[in-house]
Amino acid sequence: MDALGFEVVDVRHGGSRRGRVQVRIDRPGSTPGQGVTIADCATVSRALEAWLDGAGLVGSDYVLEVSSPGIERPVRWPEHWQRFVGRDVRVRLPGLGRVRATIVSVDRTEEALTLRLVDVHDPVVVPIGDARDATLFVEWS
Numbered sequence: 001m002d003a004l005g006f007e008v009v010d011v012r013h014g015g016s017r018r019g020r021v022q023v024r025i026d027r028p029g030s031t032p033g034q035g036v037t038i039a040d041c042a043t044v045s046r047a048l049e050a051w052l053d054g055a056g057l058v059g060s061d062y063v064l065e066v067s068s069p070g071i072e073r074p075v076r077w078p079e080h081w082q083r084f085v086g087r088d089v090r091v092r093l094p095g096l097g098r099v100r101a102t103i104v105s106v107d108r109t110e111e112a113l114t115l116r117l118v119d120v121h122d123p124v125v126v127p128i129g130d131a132r133d134a135t136l137f138v139e140w141s
Helices: 038-055 078-083
Strands: 007-014 019-026 062-067 088-093 097-107 112-117 124-127 132-136
Touching (some): 078 097, 088 112
Antiparallel strands (some): 097 112, 112 124
């Protein structure tokens, strides 16, 4: 993807009879919701399809879906957390369930996040691996 100027944000593979590969892409450094066009998705789709077919990773009968991550994009990897410091997220945390929080900081050495939960004064520190199903939060008013 680097050669095409994109980063992979999320990959999901599933399906029963016919496999489905869902790939979300973004342009590094772009503003969420403003980086990927339909033409970009088509370009990446063609490149990925050729690579998947050549590598034989998903069999011959599959559906490939390439899309932008959207404005409420997933936040999965340390680079994502770092990029969105100061932004609000919805995230699933152990013992707390799904909560809304602001990303205060990311310690890449310790692989930990400092989050300020909505309605909680003191920030909490959690291992990056414990932050599940995180997405950017956008208030729709």
